Amino acid sequence: MPKCRACGKYTANADCVRCSKCSNVYHRGCCSVPAGPIPVGFACQSCKAKPADYVSSENSSPGEEINAPGKVEADCTRMLCQLIQEVKGLRTDLKEARIEIQQFKADLQACCNRIASVEQKVLEVEQKLVTKSCDNAHLENTIADLKIQLNERDQELLLNDVEIAGLPEQRSENVLHLASLVAVKLGLTLEERDVVHAERRGAVRRNREDGEGAPQRPRPLVVRLARRAQRDALLRAARVRRGLSTADMDLAGEPRKIYVNERLTQSNRxxxxxxxxxxxxxxxKYVWTRGGQIFTRKDDGKSVERIRNEGDINNFFV
Incomplete structure (x- = not known):
């Protein structure tokens, strides 16, 4: 596709005219040619400005063209016109380039504004997450404190209970008689009015080492006493006589050790x-319970530490 000799832009064949002398192509608007048929023998402004002897020089001999009067001035005029047209085309191109650069700057500024807006939103989200994380941490601490308080309240309800482990379990057994028998072997006397209730607690368990058909492991016997003083006396007696077994009570089966401990909540257990x-x-060296609370001591003469939660375990036993 040819370029317009005047403005330097590409032209469509239907929107251009061609000079019959120099064969250059021009926009109709650039050479003031109205719409319609192209005039016969159309000549551009440059060719019209040439002297007649220069126009006819194509048919003359080389010697005659060199010696033709005014030829140099015509060439200079033609070159000057071409230069002017090229400068106009360059000015037009520079103007369009400036417009494109301005548009690019505007697009770039809009992009920067959008990025700044996104960064601001990200910062706000991060701040909300930090605030939410702090709120969650505070909420978790509050829940943990409430759990500890509820567990302490539940433990207070068990302050009159003891748990006797190791007693053989049989059907239709008299649990009150078993509790009284254990008390007698520990040097105490329990009457029926001293016991609020007694029962086996927990699911039926079997020894892990034994297979199917193995004898059941006896469930602990839970005894609630009428007075706390009786429970404390029973626990003191059990600590003094640690070697109590089923053989001392003339109970059937292989001898088993009998343990008497204060009853703990599931969480404390x-x-x-x-x-x-x-x-x-x-x-x-030492880990024990007293009054439903858990204590530990590294060795004799060391300070006693109370364990309230798993965090204390991680802090003490390192």
Missing amino acids: QLFGKAREAASRVHW
Whole structure:
């Protein structure tokens, strides 16, 4: 597609005219040619400005063209016109380039504004997440404190209970008689009015080492006493006589050790088991319960620490 000699832009064939002398192509608007048929023998402004002897020089000999009067001035005029047209085209191109650069700057500024807006939104979201994280941490601490308080309240309800483990379990057994028999072997006397109730607690368990058909492991016997003083006396007597077994009570079956402990809530029982495992791992000497609370001591003469939650286990047994 040819370029317009005047403005330097590409032209469509239907929108251009061609000079019959120099064969250059022009827009109709650039050479003031109205719409319609192209005039016969159309000549551009440059060709019209040439002297007649220069126009006819194409048919003359080389010697005659060189010696033709005014030829140099005509060439200069033609070159000057072409230069002017090229400068106009360059000015037009520069103007369009400036417009495109301005548009690019506007687009770039809009993009920067959008990025700044996104960064601001991200910052707001991060601040909300930090605030929410702090709120969640506060909420978790509050829930943990409430759980501890509820567990302490539940433990207070068990302050009159003891748990006797190791007693053989049989059908239609007299649990009150068993509790009284254990008290007698510990040097105490329990009458029926001293016992609020007694029952086996927990699911039926079997020894893990034994297969199917193995005898059941006896469930602990839970005894609630009428007075706390009786419970404390029973626990003191059990600590003094640690070697009590079923053989001392003339009970059938293989001899088993009998343990008398204060009754703990499920949460405290699990915490007590974890504390004993952790203390054994790091060779702490003592872990015990008193009044439903769990205590530990590394060795004789060391300070006593109370364990309230698993965090205390991680802090003490390191």
